Amino acid sequence: MALKKDYEDIPGTLVFDADRGREGYHLNQFCISLRLQGNRDAFNADEGAYLDRYPMTAEQRQAVVDRDWNRLLELGGNIYYTSKLGANDGITFQQLAGLMTGMGNEAYRKMMVDGGRPPDGNRYQHEWDDKGEN
Amino acid sequence: MARITAGVGCSHVPAIGVAMDLGKTDEPYWAPCFAGFEKSREWIKDARPDVVFLVYNDHCTVFDASFIPTFALGCAAEFAPADEGWGPRPVPVVRNHQVMASHVAQSLILDEFDMTIMNEMEVDHGLTVPLSLMFGDLGVDDEWPCLVIPLCVNVVQYPAPTGNRCYNLGKAIRRAVESFDEDLKVVIFGTGGMSHQLQYKRAGLINKEWDTQFMDRLTSDPVGLSQTPHVEYLREAGSEGVELVMWHIMRGALDDEVDEVHRHYHVPASNTAVGHIILANREYPGVAK
Numbered sequence: 196m197a198l199k200k201d202y203e204d205i206p207g208t209l210v211f212d213a214d215r216g217r218e219g220y221h222l223n224q225f226c227i228s229l230r231l232q233g234n235r236d237a238f239n240a241d242e243g244a245y246l247d248r249y250p251m252t253a254e255q256r257q258a259v260v261d262r263d264w265n266r267l268l269e270l271g272g273n274i275y276y277t278s279k280l281g282a283n284d285g286i287t288f289q290q291l292a293g294l295m296t297g298m299g300n301e302a303y304r305k306m307m308v309d310g311g312r313p314p315d316g317n318r319y320q321h322e323w324d325d326k327g328e329n
Numbered sequence: 330m331a332r333i334t335a336g337v338g339c340s341h342v343p344a345i346g347v348a349m350d351l352g353k354t355d356e357p358y359w360a361p362c363f364a365g366f367e368k369s370r371e372w373i374k375d376a377r378p379d380v381v382f383l384v385y386n387d388h389c390t391v392f393d394a395s396f397i398p399t400f401a402l403g404c405a406a407e408f409a410p411a412d413e414g415w416g417p418r419p420v421p422v423v424r425n426h427q428v429m430a431s432h433v434a435q436s437l438i439l440d441e442f443d444m445t446i447m448n449e450m451e452v453d454h455g456l457t458v459p460l461s462l463m464f465g466d467l468g469v470d471d472e473w474p475c476l477v478i479p480l481c482v483n484v485v486q487y488p489a490p491t492g493n494r495c496y497n498l499g500k501a502i503r504r505a506v507e508s509f510d511e512d513l514k515v516v517i518f519g520t521g522g523m524s525h526q527l528q529y530k531r532a533g534l535i536n537k538e539w540d541t542q543f544m545d546r547l548t549s550d551p552v553g554l555s556q557t558p559h560v561e562y563l564r565e566a567g568s569e570g571v572e573l574v575m576w577h578i579m580r581g582a583l584d585d586e587v588d589e590v591h592r593h594y595h596v597p598a599s600n601t602a603v604g605h606i607i608l609a610n611r612e613y614p615g616v617a618k
Contacts, residue, residue, distance in 0.1 A: 207531030311535025
């Protein structure tokens with residue numbers, strides 16, 4: 196019997212569960228390799244050759260090349276891993292959030308200083324559907 | 330015998346470590362975050378723990394996707410701060426009470442909590458940021474004022490261990506500590522949280538009301554609080570808010586009745602609500618002032 200995923204109706208949220216961990220394995224292992232300077236140097240010298248070392252899917256590879264931060268998560272990436280690719284590019288966690296939310300850095304930073312994104316209206320997918328967000 | 334005297338709950342936001350390491354703590358953005366730890370630093374000087382038992386999560390630093398233990402106990406002699414992609418934090422090497430750690434490992438496993446034993450391990454911001462918050466600025470040539478036994482909990486890949494499991498692990502840690510012969514004072518830290526979501530389109534979620542009830546119930550209803558289902562953390566406190574299960578390990582290791590000594594809450598540190606609490610066992614009035 197399938198496990199019940201009672202967290203799938205949370206809007207704008209991809210829970211990194213065992214299925215996502217399986218799908219994203221090689222993508223995440225690529226990302227975490229960039230924790231080390233030697234690997235960052237090799238990646239930055241020749242992205243294509245470095246990516247050849249990791250048997251990720253063509254879609255995952257393209258999302259890396261495109262730095263498509265949300266797509267990386269949709270394809271099994273996890274933020275603690277993809278943030279290493281961000282760090283390699285000089286992008287902080289908070290700047291990544293500005294990109295993933297589509298708000299941009301300044302608006303996102305201001306939202307956080309003003310107390311963050313409120314839970315009201317952001318708990319269930321139907322609340323976003325009603326607002327026309329996805 | 331060794332005794333657990335108090336518990337500390339504390340966020341471990343990496344940007345807090347960066348702010349300390351770059352000398353930014355007096356800047357208007359950071360000052361209110363750090364102000365709430367001034368009392369804590371005085372308190373822990375008086376509490377004088379010999380050992381800190383520090384519950385945290387590794388952020389894919391030691392355990393990448395290839396290896397994900399639910400519970401891993403640090404049994405090495407020492408733990409160097411890790412390079413997380415921007416160089417190791419300039420803080421002291423963390424030294425273990427290695428004899429006590431191996432005693433705890435053996436006790437926990439016989440108590441049916443199956444630990445992964447780490448005889449080599451670096452430690453990331455999850456461990457060093459709470460130490461910095463509680464003990465202040467210390468450089469690479471300094472020493473932390475106590476020994477540290479690290480316990481890593483998987484909260485990165487869902488599911489984290491349940492709150493109930495964590496609470497009961499806290500009780501087993503207490504039994505392990507109290508069966509250790511040396512006369513030692515132990516303070517247990519539960520770290521991570523509070524509400525935050527770092528990823529995808531809902532990033533930036535903060536839920537002060539939910540965080541507040543969480544801290545309230547650590548004293549008034551710890552057992553009930555430990556029954557909180559994972560989906561409630563994810564929905565109410567954000568996808569990374571599930572780190573708060575680690576606070577239940579800290580709480581489970583304390584007496585049923587505790588006194589809240591200090592509390593601090595601040596939004597934001599980068600993407601996160603910073604929460605901090607000190608709970609003291611009542612048989613240690615010197616600690617609970």
